[in-house]
Amino acid sequence: MILAKVIGNIVSTVKEKGYESKKVLIVQPIDPKGKPLGKSFLAVDMAKAGVGDTVIVVEEGNSARFLIKEPENFTVKSIIAGVVDEISMR
Numbered sequence: 001m002i003l004a005k006v007i008g009n010i011v012s013t014v015k016e017k018g019y020e021s022k023k024v025l026i027v028q029p030i031d032p033k034g035k036p037l038g039k040s041f042l043a044v045d046m047a048k049a050g051v052g053d054t055v056i057v058v059e060e061g062n063s064a065r066f067l068i069k070e071p072e073n074f075t076v077k078s079i080i081a082g083v084v085d086e087i088s089m090r
Contacts, residue, residue, distance in 0.1 A: 002057040003084070004029050006049050007040060016075075025049060025080065027057055032087050043078035054084040 008026035015022075023045040029037040034054075041059075049055050059078045 004057050006053045043080045045080045055080045056082040
């Protein structure tokens with residue numbers, strides 16, 4: 001799993017079969033203190049996240065497909081699995 005910040009929306013009038021009712025967001029990986037790490041990427045939103053939210057992203061095809069509950073032939077790499085309420089480090 002990856003900790004990330006939602007930094008944008010993707011709007012598409014034409015989508016591949018299976019993506020029709022799904023929201024796609026741009027996420028930026030971050031460290032626990034909020035510092036950006038690496039490149040941003042796209043993720044299908046399953047947690048009703050929005051721009052500015054800190055989220056947990058699953059970035060592995062089989063796990064992502066399981067969370068999205070789509071058939072095996074559905075191609076997906078990254079899923080927003082949850083919105084983070086708080087990060088506590090000791």
